[in-house]
Amino acid sequence: MSLRTTGLVPQLSACRSLGVTGVLAFSVMFGAGAAAAESDWPLRSMQPDLHDEASLQRGVKYYVNYCLGCHSLKFQRYERTAVDLGVPEDLFLENLVFTGQKFGELMATSMPTEESKAWFGAPPPDLTMVARVRGVDWLYNYLMTFYIDEDRPFGVNNKVFPNVGMPNVLMELQGEQREAGCGPEPVDLLAGEEAVLGGFLALTSEDRQKREEEIGRRNRCDSLAVEAGTGILSEEDFDQAVYDIVNFLYYVGEPTRLERERLGVYVLLFLGLLFVFAYLLNREYWKDIH
Numbered sequence: 001m002s003l004r005t006t007g008l009v010p011q012l013s014a015c016r017s018l019g020v021t022g023v024l025a026f027s028v029m030f031g032a033g034a035a036a037a038e039s040d041w042p043l044r045s046m047q048p049d050l051h052d053e054a055s056l057q058r059g060v061k062y063y064v065n066y067c068l069g070c071h072s073l074k075f076q077r078y079e080r081t082a083v084d085l086g087v088p089e090d091l092f093l094e095n096l097v098f099t100g101q102k103f104g105e106l107m108a109t110s111m112p113t114e115e116s117k118a119w120f121g122a123p124p125p126d127l128t129m130v131a132r133v134r135g136v137d138w139l140y141n142y143l144m145t146f147y148i149d150e151d152r153p154f155g156v157n158n159k160v161f162p163n164v165g166m167p168n169v170l171m172e173l174q175g176e177q178r179e180a181g182c183g184p185e186p187v188d189l190l191a192g193e194e195a196v197l198g199g200f201l202a203l204t205s206e207d208r209q210k211r212e213e214e215i216g217r218r219n220r221c222d223s224l225a226v227e228a229g230t231g232i233l234s235e236e237d238f239d240q241a242v243y244d245i246v247n248f249l250y251y252v253g254e255p256t257r258l259e260r261e262r263l264g265v266y267v268l269l270f271l272g273l274l275f276v277f278a279y280l281l282n283r284e285y286w287k288d289i290h
């Protein structure tokens, strides 16, 4: 059963304030348990760019539409965000504040913490610092690698955060992504028991299969593929959307970074000027001694 056929995804995208009820009921029924495990999924790198204002503006738009229903940004004010990202107050209030909050308030969520723990297995954490804690590469790959897994309570799993308790909220944009390139896990012939046994290569194919079953070779899928035509965005545009969200979260992690860079230039100019005067003064002092 995929999320799409249950009609869960449209509800999720509409979860601006409390529209997540359907999902919650669903998760209570199935008792979503979240056990985070380590992943060895190779991370694609992403370079945030705080000077790309258009990207940051799209990022905040996606964030309030798809994430803020569950994840607060409790150290970030709407007003500060609007000023930093160059969005006029009226436009911002009209299009990006759905919680009935005031412009000067912190970007809170209406998701109740206690209940959400029962609903999702883990409460959706505040994401103000997530880009600093997890890193932008991790975040980018996390949002890119949700895939359909019927065995999970929400019908989805994640390559970077296996068995995550979060539903795939971006599925309507990305489309249905599934595992691909599956096959038995490679066996290291030079390591452990296999080396002692003289390796697989010496075995007949039948014995080999038996042996493989004995040591329990898992099926392993090392890539993901999106089913064409199932998402609103093309692969390229979805990539850009995820980039924008992560870029925005990078900005939120340290909103003063832009200001600091600008100030830094002034400080250097000031020091340069000071040097010139100090040098002239120095020459003046020593002029008569030589």
Ligand code: HEC
Pocket (backbone or CB within 6 Å): 012, 015, 020, 023, 034, 035, 036, 062, 063, 066, 067, 068, 069, 070, 071, 120, 121, 122, 123, 124, 125, 127, 130, 134, 139, 142, 143, 163, 164, 165, 166, 167, 169, 170, 245
């Ligand atoms: C329906 C509620 C819901 C929505 C909407 C949602 N999330 Fe989540 N998210 C969760 C839950 C629950 C967890 C905790 C999962 C766990 O620990 O297993 C989580 C975890 C995360 C984490 C991992 C945090 C960490 O460091 O462990 C990140 C990052 C994240 N979400 C980002 C997002 C982004 C970005 C969006 C918007 C595109 C979003 N989420 C939308 C429920 C949601």
